[in-house]
Amino acid sequence: MKLLFPTLAALCGILACNAPASAQELSPGSVVGTFVRAGRAIDIRAERATVRLEFYAPDMVRVRTSFSRRFADDETIMVAKHDWPDVAVAASDGADHMTFSTARLTVEVGRSPLRLTYLLTGGRPLTADDPRPGGGVTTRDGVVRSRMRLDATEQFYGFGERMDRFTWRGHSVTLDVGRGSNPNHELGAYNIALANYCPVPFFMSTAGYGLFFHTDRATTWDMGESSPGSYQFSAPAPEMDYYLIAGPAFKSILGRYTELTGRTPLLPKAAYGTNFGTYSGGTWGHEEQATQAYVVALARRFRDEKIPADVLHLDSTWRRFGTAGGRNATSFEWRMPGFPDGAAMFRALRDLHFSLVGLHVRPRLDNGDTTSLLDEARAAGAIAATPTANIVNFFDPKAVEWWWRHAVAPKAAEGAGFLKTDEGSIYPGEGLHNLFPVVYARAAYESFQANLGRRGFTLTREGYAGVQRYPYIWAGDWPSRWTFFGPVVRGGLNLALSGVSAWGHNAGGFEEVATEELYLRWTPIGFFNPVAHFLGMEHPQYKEPWQYGPRALAAFRRYAQVRYRLMPYIYTSAYDAYATGVPVMRPLVLEYPDDPLVREVDDEYLFGEWLLVAPVTKEGATGRRVVLPKGTWFDYWTGQRYDGGQTFEFPAAADVLPVFAKAGAVIPLQPDMAYVDEKPVDPLIVEVYPSGQSRYVLYEDDGASLAYQRGAFARTTLTCSASPNAIEMRAEAPSGPHPVAPRAVEFLVHLDRPPRAVTVNGAPATAHYDAATRTLRVPVPRPARPSAVTVRVDR
16 A cells, blocks of 8 residues: 655754844844755845745746755645646846746836836736835744735735634634634534634735645734735744745636646545434434334335435444543444444445445544553554543554554445545644644545445545645534534635535535424535535434425435436536546636626535526525626526526525526536446436537546546537527547447537537427427437437527
8 A cells, every 4th residue: 555655854844943032123134145046946045044045937936035044855745746847937037036937927127125016928927025114024922924915906816714704805814723612602513713624825816826835734824914015824833834826817826736746536426425424323312223124114215205326324323432532533443333244234235325434533543442452552653742641543554554453444344335524623732733634534545435335535625725625625523503604614615725626515504403494405505515514413304304294204305316316517627636636616706707797606506617606595595696697697497597697586485595697608517317327328328518619528548547647537528509590519429539429419408499400410409489488309229339420409
């Protein structure tokens, strides 16, 4: 099993526990002499510090300032890619400043005092050190700070899974992994205004650049709150180290950032189906009621209710609470007498076609009634040196190997397919505290992947920069109250703008019994998340749809079925996230950065390329104000047409989630299925909203292996060309090494009136127009071998 860990030297460089402090604020001073090149590094010596520029790509530069003139070694927890092609950098050294230019980015270095200015090559300014006294990089008492110029209209997005706000100009924030503990439950179990489940020290600016503060320490960001003309960021770190990425497009910035820190890989295809968590009938305080029979009955109920589902995870009460850590540690011992035969339970779930079943764990180990994992781990040296002396040292590959072999592998042998890695925030101290949730998730993800020979899969609550490589993130434990609905959606949008694509949340809330109205409004959002995740700990409902009444059950079933019909579209969007860094869940500002109408919108998003989702998050509302970007849009449920570039009141019953399709949309669908890959996608349904020229490339692979990373997939290009008189649609034959069997194709075309004529490959064809839904169905029979098909509709 291959696991990548930083060298001890690299960790020491990152942490620099003995970095000297200074009694007064120091700046680098003026440049002394000229620059020195050594490989990629361009070193510029100033009076009190050395600045190092490293161009990793034509549009990305790493900027480091060390007052000790020593630089830390590279690390592999936050940054995934260090091997970059050489970049051509033109350099000049003048009397007032030095200039370093690539084909995309120029860095000017002022000599006296040392100040940095960033521009797109050709002259467009991006950002710069604040030219006023105290601007640029300084250090004091072991804290490094960078103060930069703030343009008059500049706005900022990102910073990870923050739920308190979406735009950051004029505000401050501290990023440090934690739950934001607060006894005031009205603010949430752990205070939604302070929650830092997955902070990411990265932002994107409307000025056309992104900035990643490369540090494992707690960071503080003042984005113009203290001074309207500047923003600043700081950390108790031995050097200032950040990557500046030139855009100006947000998508290209995000693509480069995720190339650096890692892309979200494809999950097993089944993981894009319904994911349901359970306390096995016995949540905390009712542990004695937890049984494996409950779990199997739950899975069977999904099948009986015709609710498609693929993934189950057993939360805390599957295990015996141990003798030392209780429920806050993991004994890996089945709770008795409720779980007499875990292997039989897993077999029964597989027989019901739940292909991924996992177990909730915590990073602390414990002894049980018949096992002594904690004692054995201590003896093996697998426990980290922390005050509690029970946390697995996931920074040590030998400890990870021991944990897998002695704790996890026996459960995997019984049938467990993944872990839910909870409580990643518990590691004490600076530095390693923020990296711990990443290595914790990585250990579970890579251990299963390497030992079971298929794609890894982990759900984890906490994270930091780089955690997107070990998906997925769920948004923490928020009660079933309206107070938390909107902020959780906002947190997902912020995380999407921070490099994390595979995200879900406890749709419907976690603690407490939801009202019927809240359940109806909130659970559909789960089906329009990158991962459809549901878990409740309220006894005895557990967010199970049949526990919330017939209307809730019907709505849950309907939206689950919609998600499974959309599976080709969702899976393609997930692959695109892996290939480009553009997330599945896309805030409107990501797709329309130049549209001022959408810059503040924190409760709508695009789901993939073509669908806009606008949840109703207010109690008692009969609809909501919807912001539609420029263009033409259609109500996805009724076909009603709307002009974009406006805000309007949209009525929506409690069981209706407003979803809009963009004109030009080409959306691949599949027939109804009870679980992922229940049967071949035959026919492939192509839903079309004709408008001008549009194109979509359907992605397919084996759904389980890593072969897609070596190009073993198929792509099917779907196009639509619409004019006032005719619509021509074409599905190319699949191309690529992944085999796709011949299949029928059915075009579902949204038209205002019946067509004059329809042809398939030039021959007259049978078509069916439904006046009530204003849709035209054009079935194309299955060919003898995969081949292209062209459909023409004369209006």
